[in-house]
Amino acid sequence: MTMSPRPRVFLYVQHLLGIGHLKRALTLARALQARGLRVTLASGGFEVPGLAAEEIDVVQLPPTGAADVTFRSLLDAAGKPIDDAWRRARCEALLNAYHRVDPQVLIVELFPFGRRQMRFEILPLLEAAAVAQPRPLIVSSVRDIVGGGQRDAARQRETLALVERYFDQVMVHGDPSLIAFGRSFGLADELGARLHYTGYVVDRAASVGSDPAAGRDEVIVSAGGGAVGRTLLETALRARHRTRLAQRIWRVLTGVNAPAQEFAAIELLAAQEGQGRVIVERTRDDFVTRLANCAVSVSQAGYNTVMELLGENARAVVVPFAAGAETEQSLRAGLLAERGLLHVVEESHLSPETLAQAIDRAATHQRRSGSALDLNGAQRSAELIARWVEECRR
Numbered sequence: 541m542t543m544s545p546r547p548r549v550f551l552y553v554q555h556l557l558g559i560g561h562l563k564r565a566l567t568l569a570r571a572l573q574a575r576g577l578r579v580t581l582a583s584g585g586f587e588v589p590g591l592a593a594e595e596i597d598v599v600q601l602p603p604t605g606a607a608d609v610t611f612r613s614l615l616d617a618a619g620k621p622i623d624d625a626w627r628r629a630r631c632e633a634l635l636n637a638y639h640r641v642d643p644q645v646l647i648v649e650l651f652p653f654g655r656r657q658m659r660f661e662i663l664p665l666l667e668a669a670a671v672a673q674p675r676p677l678i679v680s681s682v683r684d685i686v687g688g689g690q691r692d693a694a695r696q697r698e699t700l701a702l703v704e705r706y707f708d709q710v711m712v713h714g715d716p717s718l719i720a721f722g723r724s725f726g727l728a729d730e731l732g733a734r735l736h737y738t739g740y741v742v743d744r745a746a747s748v749g750s751d752p753a754a755g756r757d758e759v760i761v762s763a764g765g766g767a768v769g770r771t772l773l774e775t776a777l778r779a780r781h782r783t784r785l786a787q788r789i790w791r792v793l794t795g796v797n798a799p800a801q802e803f804a805a806i807e808l809l810a811a812q813e814g815q816g817r818v819i820v821e822r823t824r825d826d827f828v829t830r831l832a833n834c835a836v837s838v839s840q841a842g843y844n845t846v847m848e849l850l851g852e853n854a855r856a857v858v859v860p861f862a863a864g865a866e867t868e869q870s871l872r873a874g875l876l877a878e879r880g881l882l883h884v885v886e887e888s889h890l891s892p893e894t895l896a897q898a899i900d901r902a903a904t905h906q907r908r909s910g911s912a913l914d915l916n917g918a919q920r921s922a923e924l925i926a927r928w929v930e931e932c933r934r
Contacts, residue, residue: 546578547929550643551681552634552665554650554658555585556606556614559765559797560842562588564713565649567743568681569596571918575926580641582634584658586617588765589796590823599637602630609768609863614657631661635668644929645677652702653686653725666706677928680707681921683843684714684740685724685868693726700727703734709928710734711921713741715914718875724868738921739914742847743828755830759783759790759899761838762827764845766795770802772859775895776838777806777813782896785835785903790818798822828852836902838895841869841884849882851915853908856882857898859890880905881912 549572553565562585569579573595581596586603604622607613614622622630638646646669649655651662669676680703703710712721716737722728728735761776763769773792780786792810794803803822810818824830831837832852839845841858849856860869870886877884883898883905914920 546576547645547926548641548643549577549579549645549647549925550638550641550676551579551581551647552649552662553581553583553585554604554655555583555588556604556611556657557609557767558842559585559588559591559795560844561585561649563591563743563844564683564741565681566591566593566596567741567918568647568921569593570743571922572925575922577645577922577926577929580637580643582637584630584634584661590825601633601637602626604630609866611657627660631664634661634665638665638668642672643676644932645679645925647679647681647925648707649681650683650686651680652699652707653680653682670706677709677925677932678707679925679928680710682710682712683868684712684719684721685871687724687866687868691726696725696727699725700730703731707734709736709924711924712737713739713917713921715739718879718913719872724871736924737914738924739917740843740847740850741917741921742851742915743844743918744851750826750829752829753833754826755791755833757788757833757835758830759785759788759836759838760793760827760830760834761790762793762840762845763795763798764840764842766798766802766822768861768863769795769798769840770806771890772838772840773806774809775890775892777809777818778892779896779899780813780818781815782892783899783903785899786815787817788835790814791824791830792818792820793824793827794820794822796823836899838899841873843868843872846872846876846882847915850876850911850913853910855902855905855907857885857895857902858882859885859887859895862887879912881908 555561572579582599584601604614807820810820831854837854837856841860860873873884883902885898
């Protein structure tokens, strides 16, 4: 009996400032692979050391990233603003990769609910898929909360028109019991049967093989990828001696993208403030295990970090990133705080005193047992894709 070839999936992702979008896409790709699909991931951001892709076929496009938190200007690998020639070359590279794979499924991360800066290549990609014979299933993969730009009525109508023109399905990686997609995208009801909640995407295998006791009773302070976390790390170090946990080991993770001079500055401050009890590193492969074992976690409130915190039932203080027009982290963190699942210090109120107070509150908080939200988003997404592929074959 001849085995059917594994269905091919082409997954496009563009991270611009942090690494969360790429990390979530890789988690989704691994779940799809485990479900028996063959995934090619096209990444348009800068390479991230330590993010394992292993069995995933990764196409690294000529990279670009945001110049700052406004996301208005994109820079190339030389640190120069991208121009039309760069856009044409990048679009060609993406389309060539797509045609080489000739997938049964095209997954586009975030667009059309975000990544408008990348329309120069995403729209040609969607057009190529739309006219292909046979036409692939086209899916949008989007987190639970979309950016502030979607508050504009005209922008929402434009987004909806793009969904209706190109996309067969929209996977929202969230749990409507916490927040419905309509909270940030007002026309969610008009998506109709295309809209599917998957639950939150969490990398459950992040610390497989690590010491199960790693980081026991430490305070772990982290800044995600590290692009915008310096103020939080410095404030945490200055808050340390004010907390009831000052005698514990504090482990500060700057993130892989923290510039060398910032890393050095954090090391110096740790030596000055830490009394020999502070360890500064860029990242840890066993980060999730250390979340499970820590006395308190202090971090920003990005999607991936928050879901890892909830998955490990960690006592947590989060400081949502709120620069530019960002509202996503504040909204999600506020809803979780209302449920007593974590403690929030708003960026505008951040000081050594306010952070120390929040850490002490978290330290006395009873750990939960079991998950308060649906955290099986990666597996559910893979199930949906596999089911849709099978339906298309009939």
